[in-house]
Amino acid sequence: MRELAGKTAFVTGGASGIGLALGRAFAEAGMNVVLADLKAEALAAAVESLRDVGPGVRGVACDVADPASVERAAAASYEAFGKVHVVCNNAGVGGGSGIDNISIDTWRWVLDVNLMGVLHGIRAFLPHIRAHGEGGHIVNTASMAGFLSGFGFSPYTASKFAVVAMSEGLATELKPLGIGVSVLCPGFVRTRIAESGRNRPARYGPTRTPDPASPAGALAAQIAELVQSGLDPAAVAVRVLAAIREDELYVFTHPEMRAEVERRFSGILAAMDKAAAR
Numbered sequence: 001m002r003e004l005a006g007k008t009a010f011v012t013g014g015a016s017g018i019g020l021a022l023g024r025a026f027a028e029a030g031m032n033v034v035l036a037d038l039k040a041e042a043l044a045a046a047v048e049s050l051r052d053v054g055p056g057v058r059g060v061a062c063d064v065a066d067p068a069s070v071e072r073a074a075a076a077s078y079e080a081f082g083k084v085h086v087v088c089n090n091a092g093v094g095g096g097s098g099i100d101n102i103s104i105d106t107w108r109w110v111l112d113v114n115l116m117g118v119l120h121g122i123r124a125f126l127p128h129i130r131a132h133g134e135g136g137h138i139v140n141t142a143s144m145a146g147f148l149s150g151f152g153f154s155p156y157t158a159s160k161f162a163v164v165a166m167s168e169g170l171a172t173e174l175k176p177l178g179i180g181v182s183v184l185c186p187g188f189v190r191t192r193i194a195e196s197g198r199n200r201p202a203r204y205g206p207t208r209t210p211d212p213a214s215p216a217g218a219l220a221a222q223i224a225e226l227v228q229s230g231l232d233p234a235a236v237a238v239r240v241l242a243a244i245r246e247d248e249l250y251v252f253t254h255p256e257m258r259a260e261v262e263r264r265f266s267g268i269l270a271a272m273d274k275a276a277a278r
């Protein structure tokens with residue numbers, strides 16, 4: 001979608017981090033923006049922070065884990081701006097630790113938000129984008145954890161691998177319709193993702209913080225540090241806007257992680273070679 005000005009973008013997880021940076025970049029590009037988020041107070045502050053940036057920025061309450069809530073947020077967006085063209089299924093939470101420490105509730109929470117949340121956004125908006133026929137673009141936020149599973153956070157990596165797979169399939173399906181798909185795969189970005197426990201609804205039970213002295217606790221602390229020294233979310237947003245304009249499927253922001261991806265794929269190819277040799 002080359003022309004963004006005058007169009008409308010919908011961004012989940014828009015109250016913080018990457019989502020808020022996307023909202024700002026879209027507004028600066030002359031788009032109307034709907035920021036959708038679970039946290040009412042943070043959402044109000046985010047909308048306020050963009051008040052002077054672009055033509056129209058709205059906040060809408062939304063729990064991406066609940067399909068009805070996403071449908072309501074979509075309806076509120078049409079009411080505010082008529083049409084939506086760009087949908088960023090970006091809300092996400094980090095959770096888990098060592099595999100034997102992870103409760104079933106944590107698996108459900110992370111998969112409900114990171115995977116089902118993306119699906120709910122696609123199902124809510126795709127019929128509308130198809131129907132208005134002005135073109136559109138869907139951006140699903142995965143992660144480098146959608147390609148590399150050595151992070152020790154199984155629900156998170158499982159959800160992000162699934163978002164990569166879903167986005168690849170969706171891109172093929174929507175290409176003939178002129179609707180673009182991108183999957184955003186950042187490494188560490190300076191956001192509040194390491195404090196995801198703040199976004200855990202009571203229905204998933206309490207957040208269990210691992211003992212700092214345990215390997216899981218040490219890993220969590222290391223990840224929090226890496227996030228703190230991560231990339232500026234504004235730089236991620238610049239890449240996403242370019243990918244929408246150029247219709248790029250994969251959006252990487254951390255080329256220094258290339259060697260790790262190569263290691264994974266060469267392991268897979270070596271196993272294929274072994275199969276071929278037998």
Ligand SMILES: NC(=O)c1ccc[n+]([C@@H]2O[C@H](COP(=O)([O-])OP(=O)(O)OC[C@H]3O[C@@H](n4cnc5c(N)ncnc54)[C@H](O)[C@@H]3O)[C@@H](O)[C@H]2O)c1
Pocket residue numbers: 012013014015016017018019036037038039042062063064065090091092093094113114141142143144185186187188189190191192193194195196199227230
């Ligand atoms: N920060 C990183 O290092 C990093 C790296 C790769 C991928 N990501 C991904 O980027 C996306 C954005 O995360 P971030 O880093 O900006 O974190 P963040 O915690 O700063 O922002 C996440 C936002 O999502 C919202 N949210 C959480 N659960 C929600 C729900 N059920 N419904 C609606 N909104 C909900 C939160 O309220 C918050 O505003 C996530 O999908 C995350 O997995 C982050």
